[in-house]
Amino acid sequence: MPSSIQYYCQVDASWKNDKEVAGVGWSLHSMQGNQLLQGSTSIRATNTPGEAETEALRIAVTQVRALAFDKVHFVNDCKTIVDELVQYITGATIGKVRNTENISMIQDIARVAKDNGFTFSYMPRNILWLVDELAKKARCNNQNYVITWF
Secondary structure (H helix, E strand, O other): OOOOOOEEEEEEEEOOOOOOOEEEEEEEEEOOOOEEEEEEEEEOOOOOHHHHHHHHHHHHHHHHHHOOOOOEEEEEOOHHHHHHHHHHHHOOOOOOOOOHHHHHHHHHHHHHHHHHOOEEEEOOHHHHHHHHHHHHHHHHOOOOOEEEEO
């Protein structure tokens, strides 16, 4: 993780199919590893798992910014979305055609990231078990937004 960050936020989505709600889970931690807060919610049905992952990142980024955190590093298990987001933020040449369903969300995330010192990287799903469980629970229970402070 970049040395300039103060916090990291794990983010995941749970998706079953394009007819059912998806779930979002995120958890904010200090660099010392202390969990500070977490959030989860169900979201409208999305066309693809990637669209649900992008929406999960957008929700987490928006919420963390609204709570006045900056210099946060976000980790997610969807490498394609993270790579596209990093390319967009850095202005790098995009290696693949963008998914038009995700581009407006990617732009929203990038705008907030640039203004708040947010960075992003990929992390395997087995490390993100906590937010994976939060997202699944939110999807299965069609849960309204819940935020918990620790």
